[in-house]
Amino acid sequence: MRVDLTQAIERDDFDWTAETEYEPDSIMISGLSYVISEKMPVTVSVHHSEKGHVHIICRTGMTVSIPCDRCLKPVEHSFDMICEEECVLPQHASEDSYVDGMFLDTDRMITHEILLQWPSKNLCRPDCKGLCSVCGHDLNVSECGCNRVVPDPRMAAIQDLFQTFQQESEKS
Numbered sequence: 001m002r003v004d005l006t007q008a009i010e011r012d013d014f015d016w017t018a019e020t021e022y023e024p025d026s027i028m029i030s031g032l033s034y035v036i037s038e039k040m041p042v043t044v045s046v047h048h049s050e051k052g053h054v055h056i057i058c059r060t061g062m063t064v065s066i067p068c069d070r071c072l073k074p075v076e077h078s079f080d081m082i083c084e085e086e087c088v089l090p091q092h093a094s095e096d097s098y099v100d101g102m103f104l105d106t107d108r109m110i111t112h113e114i115l116l117q118w119p120s121k122n123l124c125r126p127d128c129k130g131l132c133s134v135c136g137h138d139l140n141v142s143e144c145g146c147n148r149v150v151p152d153p154r155m156a157a158i159q160d161l162f163q164t165f166q167q168e169s170e171k172s
């Protein structure tokens with residue numbers, strides 16, 4: 001929602017609250033799109049705090065489907081958000097600002113908050129076994145029997161040396 005803040009700055013007693021919704025149905029993060037499975041209404045409040053300043057509060061909640069880091073199964077992650085900003089008007093738009101001149105963009109304000117709250121680690125369960133690196137089978141369901149032992153490169157080098165030594169001694 002785009003909110004015109006002109007009146008908020010002109011009237012000393014300006015105090016306004018409205019309900020709107022977060023428009024996007026997905027969130028883009030580092031080129032990946034995540035589906036929003038549930039959205040709560042957005043409550044936006046604007047009030048004139050002191051001369052030239054407005055106080056903005058946006059409250060909402062949503063659930064986003066984020067694939068497990070290990071097995072890619074979707075995990076429903078809930079976000080509870082209270083975004084608060086005290087700003088001086090008119091404000092010059094910068095890359096991460098959600099106030100452009102006299103206009104507030106509530107979607108941008110909420111997106112910014114989601115990014116701040118985004119989990120750095122997302123697992124379907126703490127002991128998720130993940131997918132087999134050979135065949136892609138879900139190891140939480142069953143063991144597939146693949147040989148996933150990755151040889152330690154240092155050990156492999158020693159083995160090579162040992163083999164060379166053996167071959168050399170066989171020749172003599």
Ligand SMILES: [Zn+2]
Pocket residue numbers: 068069070071072073123124125128129130
């Ligand atoms: Zn998992």
Ligand SMILES: [Zn+2]
Pocket residue numbers: 132133134135136137144145146
């Ligand atoms: Zn496998």
